Amino acid sequence: MTTTEAPAPVRTAPGGPPAAVRAVRRWGFLLRRLGFYAAAAAAAIVLNFLLPRLMPGDPSSAIVEELQRVSGQQVPPETLESIRAIFGDPDQNLGEQFLAYLGQLARFDLGVSVVNFPVPVSELVLQALPWTLLLVGTTTVLAFVLGTGLGVIAGWKAGSRLDSILTPLTAFLSSVPYFWVALLALWVFGFVLGWFPLSGGYDANLAEGFNLPFLASVMHYGALPAATIVFSAFGGWLLGMRNMTVTTVREDYVLLAQAKGLSRGRVILRYAARNAMLPSFTGFAMALGGVIGGALLTETVFSYPGIGYLLFESLNKRDYPMMQGVFLIVTLATLLANLLADSLYVVLDPRIREQG
């Protein structure tokens, strides 16, 4: 008997592990991941709490002074309390402060924006969130689907005419810096041709809501930023998927699928692409996690009213409560998206379930 922990048995007795054991393994895996993410989220919250308190001086007093300077009026006492809970109160000990901070978070109170005083940070974040989800979320998914689909086609017949044109072209296009693509698109299609508006997320003259003219304007305003994101992002997916497909196609199980006389579509989808997309899927999950952070460059270039633009503005104007709030939301959203991706990966690759 060795002292080290034995690895999971590869060879099982005929009949294999009973269903109950397999279920425990599967749920055990998810629980372990859940624990990991809970720990990461706690660390993020603690850091967010500690950072302003590690700053020299008294950041909350500085913010209160700034608020009074900007608004020209006395800060109401409840706002003062909220700011002290987030940025530190020199009169309280850390333990008390942390409890107060957690209480604030539980109420989703992230303080008040300095620039947009007295609008709460949480309200600004909630306003910007749908725009970012709409623009960056859809384009991320679209770029992934488009790039992966084309990648499979290029990789299935590696060396074909399509592959020998598409692959180098994509490699070239995806190496063009994004901000340049965005600026060029804005200049050509927005300024010179005038096909698309230069900034914003919707026509401010229209009433917001689920009515046709407003939704049409949202589409019109979003089309150009969306197109630049898809244009820049799909190439990476295409190249990754193409290369994975080239290796997967040489696998014996693809050969056997062909030998079975399955239709070509089935061989490509269920055997080749299904396996080739596993590494891409990890990247996709990371990208989804980044969606909430918004595409900072896109939203800045197109002045799109999302989280990225919000962060850019608050950085410019040193709106610390705003930055703090956005960072926390982005961190938590990223963790949540990664947890979701991890769970989906368990569904996609049965081999993962029994490992840690």
Added chain:
Amino acid sequence: MVTQIMSDTDHDDAGTTAARGADGDVLRVTGLTVEYVTDGDPVRACADVTFTLRRGEILGVAGESGSGKSTLITALTRLQRPPAVTTAGSIVFQPRDGGAAVDLVTASPRALRALRWTSLSIVLQSAMDALNPVMRLGAQFADALRTHDRSLGNDAAWARAAELLATVGISGDRARSYPHELSGGMRQRASIALALACGPELVVMDEPTTAVDVVMQRQILAQVLRLRRTLGFAVVFVTHDLSLLLELADRIAIMYAGRIVELGTASELYDDPRHPYTRGLRDSFPPLRAPLRRLTGIPGTPPDLRRPPSGCPFHPRCAARFEGCDTHLPELVTKGGHAVACRLHDPTQRPQPAPGTSTGGAR
């Protein structure tokens, strides 16, 4: 749908047992040549391979690494990928029910897909890699079954998968397992069950027992023999292990440098190997039941197929070579069903004065 019908004139007698009635043959391979097309000269991995496979027969194909065995397998099943190209020859498949014969070399992809698995299936070398890691075992049976029988429902296909697994000694409930949940031996047996799913007439096996231990190897071979008895499929069994073939195969073809150098029944090859290479192979492993004898290897290494030797490809390593072996390529000549491609057995070429003792008897 059948694209080409075999005409009798194609059946040239290039050394196989052509005397047999055509209806008893399931596969007739004639002059099959496969080349790897590279930037330089094409590499000929299979050259002028000719043999006939009878219904329900097990034909063993033995040879060293690089002798063209695996190339032959993928060419027979039309599963080869570039740069391998079949440049000459025909592979005529004769269906059991008296349907029209099909030349697999020229068959359209559509006609080929109709034949796949229902008539012609394959067991690959490594069962570890031959099963899709993200699909349950049963699903990999079900998609083959349902592709070839549109009327089969999903539940019925899964039930059939469980039955098939049971025929190779795997409990039917393992159909719900993923490949990684099975041991290597189970996976290999599952691959064999999978190959038999649609009742093929011909199963091509590419070293199906190299990845398993000898006990499992024996079990698997016994199962193949038993299933062959009940189901009556023919087998082309490729391996580097001649001793295994001697027990399993009805007839054995020895390949060297892409050519069949000898073809005969298992007992003929064991008792009376005619080609010096066959003799070398036979003498390089110990007999299980016969008295011990001195083991000898074959000196030298297989030839580089990019620069094949002139004349007989074996002559640089052959202890029995004589004048002209380096210039004359011997034909595969059949005498009483036992074919050999060696000038020692050609009365017109054989040297008059007996050379060294090594050319002598069987031993």
